[in-house]
Amino acid sequence: MKGKKIAIDAYNAIYQFLAAIRQTDGTPLMDSKGRPTSHLSGIFYRTINIVESGIIPVYVFDGKPPEEKSAELRRRIEIKEKAMEKYEQARKEGEIRSMKKYAQMSSRLTNAVAEESKELLQAMGIPVLQAPSEGEAEAAYLTHKGYTWASASQDYDSLLFGADRLVRNLTLSGKRKLPNKDVYVDISPQFIDFVTLAKKLELSREQLIDIGILVGTDYNPEGVKGIGAKTALKIIKKYGSIENAIGKDLDEKDIDFDYKHIRKLFLDPKVSEPNSTIEMENPNEDRIREILVNEHDFNEDRVANGIARLHKGMKISKNMERQTGLDKWF
DNA sequence: CTTACCTA
DNA sequence: TAGGTAAGG
Structure with a gap:
């Protein structure tokens, strides 16, 4: 990586x-x-x-x-x-x-x-x-x-x-x-x-979400009673979606939450566009020392050693980025 | 969780 | 140098 x-x-x-x-x-x-x-x-x-x-x-x-x-x-x-x-x-x-x-x-x-x-x-x-x-x-x-x-x-x-x-x-x-x-x-x-995962499981992202909803997500922590990972996989493989399984292997009254809405929270979550390019910058050594050593009593030598490692790591990283950037030209 | 140090 | 353990703040 x-x-x-x-x-x-x-x-x-x-x-x-x-x-x-x-x-x-x-x-x-x-x-x-x-x-x-x-x-x-x-x-x-x-x-x-x-x-x-x-x-x-x-x-x-x-x-x-x-x-x-x-x-x-x-x-x-x-x-x-x-x-x-x-x-x-x-x-x-x-x-x-x-x-x-x-x-x-x-x-x-x-x-x-x-x-x-x-x-x-x-x-x-x-x-x-x-x-x-x-x-x-x-x-x-x-x-x-x-x-x-x-x-x-x-x-x-x-x-x-x-x-x-x-x-x-x-x-x-x-x-x-x-x-x-x-x-x-x-x-x-x-x-x-x-x-690779989707191919192996022969499932789409929507179907993976439906499996998640059946077993329980942050938006419906309880999931559907009696359904764990294995049953959920079996049901979605068999019917393709929650709506197609309702009235068959899924009982409508067991689904006491708005599964379509939860599906949308995963498919279309609130996100934002980054407002600048995402790059590393030179570390502010004084500020790091101020936070760790002065404010929070970290060992000065350990912090100094960490800062030195950070510098070296960033330098190599930057060089590599320049090289891969150059590679694109040739 | 990560580092630093000790032992084999 | 690998593996275990105590300390880090």
């Missing part, structure tokens, strides 16, 4: 950092004022790795979520509140393992966390885009239109939103811990090309 621009679902990445970068008992990394810094650590070091590998990252931030997502957002808040209670209980009992698990589950991506992340990326000279609504939809649009070569997210929704290429596990660390166990599994980047 050297020399390619990749649209990164920023909230997806930040949320993972908030959940994962913690001590054994679940305490997040914090500065001397008690503010969380896990997101800054994750963004700083991973972005440097990505740039060093020759990829040009483009971070796409969420805007205002669509009204149709509010039930799902409420559901997530409830889960977090329950996790918070369980964390308290685990803390009283001194159950370190459980403390970490429930602390991770109660991670909240606050406004401050999102804004600080943007500021750090901008100081690093990394392109940042603000989506009007769903970041994942905007990233998919950028990829579909060729502004970026692929979208990076852990969520498969990217494909429903029309991303022609999806990269999962865009990270250099080759290990991931299995939930609740001391077992690590090897993780490597996973690349999904939509055309």
Whole structure:
């Protein structure tokens, strides 16, 4: 993927950092004022790795979520509140393992966390885009239109939103811990090309969306009762669409939501055209140091080392871009 | 999650 | 140099 621009679902990445970068008992990394810094650590070091590998990252931030997502957002808040209670209980009992698990589950991506992340990326000279609504939809649009070569997210929704290429596990660390166990599994980047996928499954994007709607999406979290991935695939393969299956393998009264409207949210999401060319810029070293070292107590030597790596990575990336640009002439 | 350090 | 582990803020 050297020399390619990749649209990164920023909230997806930040949320993972908030959940994962913690001590054994679940305490997040914090500065001397008690503010969380896990997101800054994750963004700083991973972005440097990505740039060093020759990829040009483009971070796409969420805007205002669509009204149709509010039930799902409420559901997530409830889960977090329950996790918070369980964390308290685990803390009283001194159950370190459980403390970490429930602390991770109660991670909240606050406004401050999102804004600080943007500021750090901008100081690093990394392109940042603000989506009007769903970041994942905007990233998919950028990829579909060729502004970026692929979208990076852990969520498969990217494909429903029309991303022609999806990269999962865009990270250099080759290990991931299995939930609740001391077992690590090897993780490597996973690349999904939509055309190849659609051919293999013999499904269109619309049909993939219908399968999603049957099993449940952010806009209808419950899905259709009794229908999981296997049945949904079977039904859409057999009838081609939800409407054709209603009255046959689908009972109309089980579909208590506007599936045509949800389909449209995926097919035609609110997105915007980028208002300038998407390029990396020279890092503002002083600003990076100001944010990480002065404001948030990062180790000066580590930050200096990171900045040096970032510089070198960008230089190679820029040279490569010039060369591939030249290649087009010959 | 990523880095830094230690051991074999 | 690979693999395991503690620390990072």
